Amino acid sequence: MEKTLICISTKNEEEMASQWQEEFALYNVCREYFQNGGKRKALEKDEKRALLASKTTPALNVPQTPKIEDPLPNLGLTNHEVMTEEFLHSLGKIRLLDVGSCFNPFLKFEEFLTVGIDIVPAVESVYKCDFLNLQIQQPLQLAQDAIDAFLKQLKNPIDSLPGELFHVVVFSLLLSYFPSPYQRWICCKKAHELLVLNGLLLVITPDSSHQNRRAMMMKSWKIAIESLGFKRFKYSKFSHMHLMAFRKTSLQTTSDLVSRNYPGMLYIPQDFNSIEDEEYSSTACYVRSDTEDEQLAYGFMELPDAPYDSDSGESQSSSIPFYELEDPILLLS
Structure with missing residues (x-):
């Protein structure tokens, strides 16, 4: 009983630790994105992609190397507007x-x-x-x-x-x-x-x-x-x-x-x-016939007393009659 209670307690602690990790991970992503510059960096990457796309020469379809000193386009957003949006999220x-x-x-x-x-x-x-x-x-x-x-x-x-x-x-x-x-x-x-x-x-x-x-x-x-x-x-x-x-x-x-x-x-x-689940379910619900139940019961009854020939795999002194199962597939063949 004490061991069971310890296992339950350990499982509950693991579940609580797992839930805490999920919450903390999600919380950290939100802080990184909205409050620690993650969103701004993502928008800057969008700007760089747009800049590279705009500088591609249509005739040759060869991208031009952007100059380092060129300012990045803001896609309609000024630095002030981006910062204002960040402050709105922080406030x-x-x-x-x-x-x-x-x-x-x-x-x-x-x-x-x-x-x-x-x-x-x-x-x-x-x-x-x-x-x-x-x-x-x-x-x-x-x-x-x-x-x-x-x-x-x-x-x-x-x-x-x-x-x-x-x-x-x-x-x-x-x-x-x-x-x-x-x-x-x-x-x-x-x-x-x-x-x-x-x-x-x-x-x-x-x-x-x-x-x-x-x-x-x-x-x-x-x-x-x-x-x-x-x-x-x-x-x-x-x-x-x-x-x-x-x-x-x-x-x-x-x-x-x-x-x-x-x-x-x-x-x-x-x-x-x-x-696969359906096949497993159908196998698990298999019901034995009366003949199979009787055969199985007889088999357990003779186990303690009957000597067993390990070479032939057959019982040497069984007096129990053997019932051949009427397998429909075997009958058809």
Whole structure:
């Protein structure tokens, strides 16, 4: 009994440590992106790519080497505007939607204005919401403080939300719970619609294998999610999970479902186990006939007393009659 209690206690401690690592990892990514210059660096990379594209000679299609002293274009944003936006994020709260929140873990971080939703909430602070069937409405044309006030007055349950409402959408251990790739795809598409431009989609999916075991799967997820209008900002592999951060780079979803099956690329290993599971289930539910039960019982009854010939593999003194099973396949042959 004491050993059982110790095992339960150890398991609970491991689960709490795992949950803490998930929360801390997501929190650090948000701080890095919004408050420690990550977003600014990402925008600068976009500017450099645009500069290189603009300096490509159309006739020869040969890229020209940019001069180091050339200033980078701001893509419509001045340095003052970029810095102002960064200060707004540092002074105001980051609007965060936690999908599949359960216990609303991000509520304790003062940097976030958190909205936790779950189809079966575990605490009162989490709103009841079926995210797959959530209706996305037109974006609000309001100032930031007015949008914050709107979020604080949401009604429970939530059936619809305006688009471009959040700076961060979190899928922590969410996508792997859905039984089909298409449902995971719909979730990512809704996240794109709910995020502001340059907002973050944070995805955590479980995996306790070594670093490169699911490398192809993670690459497939990257291609599928980026096709919606995202650009991956960060990727980390922890002992029991993958963490991916995607930045929304376009207002409209840009996925071409005709040329490629992007929804199917959001697969997990369990998607390919259904046939094997059915075969295993049918075997496990096999029911023996009365003749087989009698044969098995007789076999156990004679084991203690009957000498056994290890060479022939037959019992030498068995008085129990042997019943030949009526196998339909053997009868047909």
